[in-house]
Amino acid sequence: MAHDFPNHLVAGYGRYLNKGYVRFRETQEQLAIYGQRPDVMVISCCDSRVTPEGVFHAGPGELFVVRNVANLVPPYEETDGQHGTSAALEYAVRVLKVKHIVVMGHAKCGGVHAFRENANAPLATGAFIGRWIKLLEPAAIAMACMPVDKLDDPQLAMEYAGVRQSLKNLATFPFVDEAMRNEGLKVHGAWFDIGSGDLRVMDPETSKFESCAPESFAGEVAAG
Numbered sequence: 001m002a003h004d005f006p007n008h009l010v011a012g013y014g015r016y017l018n019k020g021y022v023r024f025r026e027t028q029e030q031l032a033i034y035g036q037r038p039d040v041m042v043i044s045c046c047d048s049r050v051t052p053e054g055v056f057h058a059g060p061g062e063l064f065v066v067r068n069v070a071n072l073v074p075p076y077e078e079t080d081g082q083h084g085t086s087a088a089l090e091y092a093v094r095v096l097k098v099k100h101i102v103v104m105g106h107a108k109c110g111g112v113h114a115f116r117e118n119a120n121a122p123l124a125t126g127a128f129i130g131r132w133i134k135l136l137e138p139a140a141i142a143m144a145c146m147p148v149d150k151l152d153d154p155q156l157a158m159e160y161a162g163v164r165q166s167l168k169n170l171a172t173f174p175f176v177d178e179a180m181r182n183e184g185l186k187v188h189g190a191w192f193d194i195g196s197g198d199l200r201v202m203d204p205e206t207s208k209f210e211s212c213a214p215e216s217f218a219g220e221v222a223a224g
């Protein structure tokens with residue numbers, strides 16, 4: 001076949017057929033027939049180092065995932081426009097009726113870094129990243145007013161603040177609010193440290209992030 005599809009992707013696909021597909025063949029056949037019923041939605045960054053299925057060791061059909069720059073949830077709005085993340089959220093909550101939504105931030109986030117470096121830079125006509133990461137502005141304001149984290153690592157503090165803001169924005173969607181009140185939907189903040197593999201989960205009462213590694217792994221993920 002004549003195509004310039006990358007060879008390493010074809011080779012990787014071959015390994016998938018040998019290992020991944022064989023392993024999950026029955027599950028996938030069932031999923032194809034009966035459809036998906038994931039009970040968890042994950043909103044994470046596009047960053048190639050942060051893969052929800054990898055972090056949660058999840059197979060096909062387990063996680064409904066939307067990824068965008070800096071793992072942001074925009075606030076609910078009724079304006080015209082192509083609201084991809086909001087559309088995924090709507091499908092997850094109204095159709096799939098997921099029970100949990102996890103907003104997963106991460107270390108060394110380029111989107112957060114870009115916001116911190118260029119928060120006030122004029123936007124180029126037609127550019128998208130600047131407009132998108134403006135969603136972090138309320139997070140920066142909230143962080144300045146109520147610093148729940150020590151600010152000795154401003155990048156980390158902003159990554160946490162971005163997750164908190166996305167959780168706030170989630171609640172502005174009427175169908176999310178409704179599902180949280182009446183259908184037991186729970187929303188969670190989390191943050192993944194690429195280098196150490198540490199996953200921290202936000203305590204909804206204190207808004208602080210703490211490692212959730214099982215006891216047996218506590219020594220393996222460095223508290224960094």
Ligand SMILES: [Zn+2]
Nearest residue numbers: 045047109110
């Ligand atoms: Zn990122």
